[in-house]
Amino acid sequence: MKYIYLSSLIIAMSAFLFMGCDNADYKAQGNSLYIADAAGTAKATTITMDGGADINVTVRLAQKLGEDVEVEIGFTPEILTGYNANNGTEYEALPAEHLPQGATVTIPAGEISATFQLHIDDFTTNGITYAVPLTLGNVIKGNVTKSAAQGRFIYVLSKPLNVSVPVMKPVGSDKAETDPEKDWGAAVETYTLEAWVRMSYLSRNNQAIFNVRANNELYIRFGDANSPYNYLQVKAHGDGGTDTARDWNINEWYHVAIVYNGSELIIYRNGIRIAGKQVPVPKGGMIINGLQMISSGSSWFRAECAMSQVRLWNYARSEAEIQNNMFFEVNPKNPNLIGLWPLDEGDGNTFKDATGQGRDMTAGAGLIRRWEHNVRFDKK
Template sequence: MKRKMIMAAAALIMAASCDNAEYSVIDNAVFISEAAPEDKFNQQVESIIVEGTVTRTLTIRLAKALDTDIEVNLGMDRDFIAGYNERKGTSYLILPEEYLAFDRKVTIEAGSLAKTVTLEIREFTSPNGEAYAIPLQIESVSGPVGTAGDARHIMFILMTPNIQKAPKLTATNSGGCNVIFDNASLQGLGEWTLEFWMMMDAEDGNNAFYSNSSPLGFGTFYFRWWAKNAAGDGPWFQNQLDGVYLDDHSHPWEAGRWYHVCYTYSNDLMQLYINGEKDADLQFTAGRTFSFGRLNLCSGLGYMQFYSLAQIRLWNKCLAQSTIQDAMNRAVPVDSPGLCAYWKFDEGSGKILKEAVNGFDIELKTTPTWFDDINFLHPND
């Protein structure tokens, strides 16, 4: 461990020399320990789950102690968060100051190596699906020291779970319900993403639903929850497009559990992600496009069985896996680039399921019952 710390200090000094080329000799540097643990210098982004008030400590450190006080000024690195958003296809905003408290000026006293800083992150709301982060950086240092390359900044991504009600849908209230929409952004797509949360209350095909059932469909895209005994040895996730099937036999689903399901399509390749992890893919012939002109619910559900859906999102672009994982547990802004249709299924009462982007609302046949608030960060707890 001692050798690792020596190597770290040496690397930090070298980084500081590169960062401060105007100095001919620099033999010390200030850095954030948590941004570069041990001898690794690539841990600059970390996630924090915010439920209630959360505290996080950081260590502002010198490579070696000095005989004079060193003042370090901390602030927000707007360039860092902008670059991250561009690389990852995300849209994080800097957390407003009223939800964050920390000492902006830190003094490392003479003879000391480090000073601890405490961040207090207060619970906040995201009524329009906003996503927040804290891109903290060492802005300036007084004294004969520089800052240590990438270890001068760290960004905390703040994860706030989507908590919402969800309908218990049956064949009685949802069977055959559909909405037709004419939207140019959903026609002739060479790339797209469909994602949603789902739960089915039974696995047995004799009771739950029939072999060709499709609880959710978009035009020629039919998503199936293939049951036990329906045809084969399910249950598994399946998709059917004009007689072409994408089955995921490696991921059987369980009754009563929520799953995040996401299909992406680009460059003639369809990929299926379950809970943010890639599970299956299917290569199509060149030049295929898709049109999404209709949403339909519940074709072939069994008697007295129910299923539930939440956060159905249709995009006219192929989302990267990191983007899927980033937003699967929370709501997203209605004006997100590429978001073409968005059913939250969070009304909690009534029989109208609203669509947030273009008003493609669904009217159920009868009023369903509803789950109480579900925390989609851990919906199965």
């Protein structure tokens, strides 16, 4: 009888354990809802807005449940404030008219996740980078709570540049420049100058793409005295020059960024550092008073130079900042911009300063040979 009793007890315990294992995936205890993208270390991700954008938001359970779980999808602009402060960004919340009202997502019984697709129609951003600060709202159905730490995530919308660009080649002393009679008086300790550039000819030296009018030299050209001339040289603060390797190709778009961080002059190409040199701090500081483009005259400048998105900043941009913004507009209201010339007018000979500071550039009468339209730098 004892043997039978023990066997019965073992069978009962086994049945209990089996039932417990069978239901393990459907426990509510300790369960929570969270956004799958928020489960990693990133607090935001960038979505390319090319003719609109689709954001796929996967909502997950820590454990499956034997009932449907429904949760609200909310949008909380306030979470951008802290994110911008901590990351040096200036994202703005996507206007409410682009967002759905009363959105929910349902995870069916026995499933671990469900995906909510948010479609954003294309719209003009005017250089502003918008973001969707998404949060999980009220749990409408299901015995589960939402995660506080992983119940929110930021989706950044970046719209690739698709612009008109001028193709320039000087006649005589033609150049493009800001008003030479007006000094800006922009005092800087560090700076960044960046642009997209394409050259049709690199077999001549001293083809100057930029000449910053300042109390200390900042002169950027293709080629010095020694051939071959397919390299970029930056002469800064009286230094002999910082040179890149001789590996630039004709008829190829390059993103160029010249960064001075207070001690070193760094050249970036397509977001990657390719040259750097210790350069003395300018005596008396650096006072920037104007800007010239294609400035060495027709006897030296033989190329047709296409150029776009000229940006002059009053600080040293990081490699990440350069890479993250090469293919996209920047906010013209950014207070760190000394000037912003998109060069995307499509006609005429005036390049507007998008910052609104009135630092427009005027091109010489024969400088602009033609305009090219619908140029995409992310699809070179």
